[in-house]
Amino acid sequence: MKKLLLIILNIIIGLSTVQAQLSGPAQILYDSAFAQDPSLVTYASTNGAQIFSTPDSSSFYIQWFPTGATPNTTPLIVSLHGSHCNAFMEFKSWHPQAQLHGCGIIALQWNRYNPNPPLDYFPDDTLYNYIDTSLTRINYPSNKAFLHGFSRGSARSYAMILKDILSGNNYFCTTISNSGDADLAYPLYDSIDNGDFGFTPFAGKHWNLFCGANDTTVGCVKMNNTYNWLQSKGATIDIFIQDPILDHNGFQLPSSSAYKDSILDNYLNCYNGTLAIDETPDENSISIFPNPSTGMFTIESSTYKIESIKVQNALGKVVYLSASPISSINLNGLAKGIYFLHLKTENKQLLNKKVIIQ
Numbered sequence: 001m002k003k004l005l006l007i008i009l010n011i012i013i014g015l016s017t018v019q020a021q022l023s024g025p026a027q028i029l030y031d032s033a034f035a036q037d038p039s040l041v042t043y044a045s046t047n048g049a050q051i052f053s054t055p056d057s058s059s060f061y062i063q064w065f066p067t068g069a070t071p072n073t074t075p076l077i078v079s080l081h082g083s084h085c086n087a088f089m090e091f092k093s094w095h096p097q098a099q100l101h102g103c104g105i106i107a108l109q110w111n112r113y114n115p116n117p118p119l120d121y122f123p124d125d126t127l128y129n130y131i132d133t134s135l136t137r138i139n140y141p142s143n144k145a146f147l148h149g150f151s152r153g154s155a156r157s158y159a160m161i162l163k164d165i166l167s168g169n170n171y172f173c174t175t176i177s178n179s180g181d182a183d184l185a186y187p188l189y190d191s192i193d194n195g196d197f198g199f200t201p202f203a204g205k206h207w208n209l210f211c212g213a214n215d216t217t218v219g220c221v222k223m224n225n226t227y228n229w230l231q232s233k234g235a236t237i238d239i240f241i242q243d244p245i246l247d248h249n250g251f252q253l254p255s256s257s258a259y260k261d262s263i264l265d266n267y268l269n270c271y272n273g274t275l276a277i278d279e280t281p282d283e284n285s286i287s288i289f290p291n292p293s294t295g296m297f298t299i300e301s302s303t304y305k306i307e308s309i310k311v312q313n314a315l316g317k318v319v320y321l322s323a324s325p326i327s328s329i330n331l332n333g334l335a336k337g338i339y340f341l342h343l344k345t346e347n348k349q350l351l352n353k354k355v356i357i358q
């Protein structure tokens with residue numbers, strides 16, 4: 001009983017410390033998030049998360065790093081929550097896998113708990129300013145962070161990467177846009193589509209996507225459109241997970257930890273410099289044929305020497321792996337469908353190709 005009381009006292013002290021760091025509108029948003037689900041705030045507090053106010057005291061963000069980590073030399077997930085959600089939801093969703101992979105977390109609160117647009121969520125410029133400030137405060141380097149957006153946060157992730165590029169910060173080496181498409185009715189995305197920022201503004205940027213087939217909010221059709229749009233704007237799509245069963249929040253579930261593992265493995269390759277960030281290889285210089293096929297594919301390139309290959313299915317699961325140079329792969333026995341080939345060259349560049357087994 002005494003031990004239980006001590007634990008409760010520590011939680012109360014921790015929450016009081018969190019609240020004491022905030023003022024004005026930031027405290028109001030914190031209180032709103034607490035009221036939405038107190039258990040999430042308790043989870044963050046008991047796991048050592050810190051809460052910081054934005055520079056204008058209009059909002060707050062959660063910051064957490066593994067014990068003993070140096071923030072500016074530690075892999076970092078920057079996460080944007082979805083509609084009617086809060087930063088504590090994002091922290092809990094990512095924390096177990098972040099801890100397993102040695103990654104820190106910054107989760108921003110951008111839901112203003114105001115039902116009246118445009119005051120319901122912070123606009124793009126403000127949101128990016130909050131991201132910039134949170135990373136500047138820990139002196140985080142360029143091309144090392146990982147951006148995640150869920151739902152509405154995903155729908156704004158494309159804007160955040162563009163603003164990251166235009167600012168010259170280039171914090172993010174890879175991104176996952178989770179269940180939120182790039183709707184071209186949004187003025188900024190229409191401007192991108194019209195070439196106002198050049199023909200390939202996302203050149204050199206690596207992306208991952210997620211959708212659930214039973215998602216009635218966004219769905220895989222819209223995310224496939226975004227897949228094609230991102231590629232047309234120069235982005236490289238490393239992994240596109242299309243789950244045949246899950247709904248809109250499928251990636252957020254504890255049962256989707258394997259998906260997070262695959263995405264974080266990809267990010268850590270980026271963080272460690274084994275994905276090409278500043279230079280994208282010419283993927284047209286490699287041929288894979290016949291495609292479609294029943295499972296046998298020949299690989300030819302007069303430009304690149306392929307050192308290794310990894311094949312993932314539409315769910316992001318690795319189904320084939322070779323750590324030695326090969327000129328063909330045998331995928332006979334795999335189910336019909338689309339597969340993603342990640343071919344690493346001798347100079348550690350990554351080429352991505354899509355094949356179809358019929």
